[in-house]
Structures are given as structure tokens and as C-alpha cells.
Amino acid sequence: MLYSGKSKLELCRRLGNDWLDLATCLDIPAHRRNQFQQGRECYAILEWLEERNERLQKLPEALKDIEREDLLLVFEGEKTPQLQQYSDDDGGIHPFKQNAFPHLLCYLPDRKPQKEALKEAIKAYRAQYADKKQRPLLCLIHGNENEYGHFIKCLLEDFLLNDNALSESFRGGRLEIELLLEEFHTVDKLPQEILAFLENKINAKPEKEAIANKLARERRPIIIPVHILTNDLEEWQDDQKTIIEGFIEFWADWPKKVYAQHQLFLVFLSFSYEGGKNHFSVFKNWFRWKRKANHSVLRKQFETLNQKYPTIMDFFENQHVHAKVLPKLESVKRMQACNWVSTHEEQIKHFWLDTDALKEKVKALYEKRDAIPMDDLARELKQLLTQPNQ
Structure with a gap:
């Protein structure tokens, strides 16, 4: 099985950090993986497969195993998958492309406020x-x-690529x-x-200037x-400084003189609150109170940052870092889903x-x-598309 250069290029653009899972699934030895050039791991995987002609056909199955069925559509024009048809009670006929479901598709209902805020921040930056x-x-x-x-993946795989x-x-x-x-x-x-x-990730000295120069050469x-759950704040937060302030201070002190040819450098710091239920009954009330306290503190911190620093330059003048608080992620309304x-x-x-x-x-x-949380909606949308008779 041969794939075109165009398909390979698109695959490697979209695979991202999942290259390690893919390499592991394809049984590529650790010593060979360690030889992969930073940033070109996907191309190295394809070369390894092509050296072993019989193994290239294992790529689609491996992508399914790592739950990246969406990448199968990259090869759609080269080998058309067979369609199975289902009919439902209202007489509609729905083709289902077996084993090729794009895993981000049902997470793409409108996040326009966040996307527009990010777009404006990048333009101002x-x-x-x-x-x-x-x-x-x-x-x-x-x-x-x-x-x-999968909000960050949706940004990277859909919005930023298609805008x-x-x-x-x-x-x-x-x-x-x-x-x-x-690690924290x-x-x-x-810091x-x-x-x-x-x-460890990019093989540079643990100094900001050395890391900045190594990243700049990526061009x-x-x-x-980075994603932080509210429940983690209890362990990381101290009396003098919040975890948010710690992150801001780290990036505010980033080297200012590294030449990078207008390189886009985005740091996504994500906080989520209202974690899952705690099942230890003896401490149940205490944990519930602690979570609510953490959630309240976290929301208040974001509200304050939004009010004080509405633009990236307002943020810079006060904190010496370009930053933007994106609008809070809310449940999806009916019109957005339609x-x-x-x-x-x-x-x-x-x-x-x-x-x-x-x-x-x-x-x-x-x-x-009136509205459905994104994770719940995505699960129901996928069920509609893949199991139309239910």
C-alpha cells in the first residue's frame, strides 16, 4: 500500500504529540524511536514503515488503536472505504463509514466567543x-x-488550521x-x-535562554x-502566591532578545473546576466544601484578570507578559448545536x-x-451519527 506525499504531509501536520502512541502501537523499538529527529517523528515513523513494505498496511489499524480515526480521512481520496447504510424509523438513509469516525467532529459545536478572543489576541500580538x-x-x-x-485539540486541528x-x-x-x-x-x-x-523534551540546557534559542530554530x-484541575490547587497553591500567578511570572521573565522570525509561540494554560464526585463518605462533606472553595477562588481570579486586563497590552503593562483570558467555556445551546x-x-x-x-x-x-455540557453533547451526537437506529 502506497500513500501520496500530500497525504503523508497532512498526516504529519495533524498527528502532533500522538506520534509516540503510534510508534509504540506499531512496535517500533525504543532505540529507533530515540533516533527520531525532534519535530519530525511522524516522518520517521513513515520511513520506518516503508523500509518494511509489509508493515505500511498496518498504519490505518494503528491509528484506530490510538483513537485517531479522524486521520484515516487523510487517505480518503486514495482508497475509498466501503459505506454501510442504515435506515431509521423516519425513512432516512444514513451512510456510516466504518472505522473512520473523526474523533473531534462531535466536539466542534460553536465555541465562537473563545475562538474570536484568541484570534484577536493573536492579531494584536x-x-x-x-x-x-x-x-x-x-x-x-x-x-x-x-x-x-478536547478544546485545545479542536483549536489546533480545526480552528487554527482552517481560519x-x-x-x-x-x-x-x-x-x-x-x-x-x-511534574509540578x-x-x-x-519554574x-x-x-x-x-x-527533557527538547534536549536543551534547563535555562530559559537555551530553551528559547532551541525553540526559535524550529521556525x-x-x-x-497545560491543563490543571481545581482539585490539584490544594496541593500546589501556597499562602503567598497562586498557581496562576506562578505561571504568569515564569513566562513574563522569558528572554526578550531571541530572534525567531515572527514565530507564533502559544502557551495554553487551562483550568477546569467542578471535578468528579468523591467516594470517601467519611470525608465527603469536607471534600465538597474544599472543592467549592477552590472553584469559587479560581472563578474570582479569572473574573478579576478579565476586568483588569481586557487586552494583551494591558496585561503586558501590568504583568510584563502578553496574555489573554478567553471567555469561560459554557454549555452548548440548541441553536449552536444545529x-x-x-x-x-x-x-x-x-x-x-x-x-x-x-x-x-x-x-x-x-x-x-436549555443547554448541554460539551462532553455530554458530543457523546449524544456521536451516538446519533454512528448508531442511527437507536
Whole structure:
């Protein structure tokens, strides 16, 4: 099985940090993975497969195993998957492309307020400086835990790639480095923890200037996401400084003289609150009170930041870092869900031909609800598209 250069390029642009899961699933030995060039791991995987002709055919199955069925559509024009058809009670016929469901599709109902705020922040960030120096743009994201719905992945895989004003920056791919939460312990230790993590990821000295110079040589967008749950704040927060302040201070002190050719450098700091229920009955009331206290403090911090620093330059003048608090992630309303059908009609028709009938099904989901949390809605939308008879 052979794939075109265009398909390979699109696959590698979209695979992101999932390359390690893919390599593991394909049984690529650790010593070979360690030889992969930073940022070109996906290309190295394809080369390894092509060296073993019989293994290239394992790529689609491996993508399914790592739950990246959405990437199967990259090869759609080269080998057309067979369609299975289902009919439902209202007589509609719905083709379902077996084993090729795009895993982000049902998480794409409107997040316009957040997208527009991010877009304006990036435009302001670019317009402010013409000196081509590297400067991180810190994007603060917050909302209930069940509203996240792969929000960062949706930004990276859909919005930023498809927006007319922003897609130009991503034509050469991106370097995505996810900061893992288990590496962090206290606010005071946060700077050293981040530097040590980046040192390990990009093979540079644990110093800001060395890391900044190594990232600048990438000459493509740098994306650093980190996600923090409210329940973690109890361990990380101290009496003198909040975790948010710790992150802001770290990036405010980033080297200002590193030449990076207008490199887009986005740091997504995501906080979610209202975590899952605690099952230890003896401490149940105490934990509930503690979570509510953390949620309240966190929301108040974001509200204060929004009021004090409405633009990235207001933020910079006070905190010496370019930052933007995006609007809170809210539950999805009926009109937004119906608009999702229209906006993504081309993709949806692979699974449901009559999109007008689908809109009626979506409206029925809202019979007793004004809005639905994103995670719940995505689960129900996927069930509609993949199991139309139920």
C-alpha cells in the first residue's frame, strides 16, 4: 500500500504529540524511536514503515488503536472505504463509514466567543511587534470540567488550521509540547519544574535562554498546552502566591532578545473546576466544601484578570507578559448545536445524508434542556451519527 506525499504531509501536520502512541502501537523499538529527529517523528515513523513494505498496511489499524480515526480521512481520496447504510424509523438513509469516525467532529459545536478572543489576541500580538523576536502569548482558559471536550485539540486541528487569517502560520506544521501535570509540586518550585520538563523534551540546557534559542530554530509555531484541575490547587497553591500567578511570572521573565522570525509561540494554560464526585463518605462533606472553595477562588481570579486586563497590552503593562483570558467555556445551546450540522455538513454527510433530518434529531436532544455540557453533547451526537437506529 502506497500513500501520496500530500497525504503523508497532512498526516504529519495533524498527528502532533500522538506520534509516540503510534510508534509504540506499531512496535517500533525504543532505540529507533530515540533516533527520531525532534519535530519530525511522524516522518520517521513513515520511513520506518516503508523500509518494511509489509508493515505500511498496518498504519490505518494503528491509528484506530490510538483513537485517531479522524486521520484515516487523510487517505480518503486514495482508497475509498466501503459505506454501510442504515435506515431509521423516519425513512432516512444514513451512510456510516466504518472505522473512520473523526474523533473531534462531535466536539466542534460553536465555541465562537473563545475562538474570536484568541484570534484577536493573536492579531494584536503580531501587530505590536515587527522585530521578529520570540515572545510567548499566554492564553488562559477556564470552565467546568465537563465543558472542555478536547478544546485545545479542536483549536489546533480545526480552528487554527482552517481560519483564513491564521492558517498561513501552520502550513509547515507545529511543535506541540504538552506540560504534564505530575511534574509540578509547588508554586515556588514551578519554574524549575517547567525548565526541567522542557530540557527533557527538547534536549536543551534547563535555562530559559537555551530553551528559547532551541525553540526559535524550529521556525514553526510552538504550542505548549497545560491543563490543571481545581482539585490539584490544594496541593500546589501556597499562602503567598497562586498557581496562576506562578505561571504568569515564569513566562513574563522569558528572554526578550531571541530572534525567531515572527514565530507564533502559544502557551495554553487551562483550568477546569467542578471535578468528579468523591467516594470517601467519611470525608465527603469536607471534600465538597474544599472543592467549592477552590472553584469559587479560581472563578474570582479569572473574573478579576478579565476586568483588569481586557487586552494583551494591558496585561503586558501590568504583568510584563502578553496574555489573554478567553471567555469561560459554557454549555452548548440548541441553536449552536444545529449550526454545527450546517457548518460541518460535508463531514457529517459521510455518516448522515439527510442533514435536515439530523437537525430535527438534534433539536429533540434539547426538549427538556436549555443547554448541554460539551462532553455530554458530543457523546449524544456521536451516538446519533454512528448508531442511527437507536
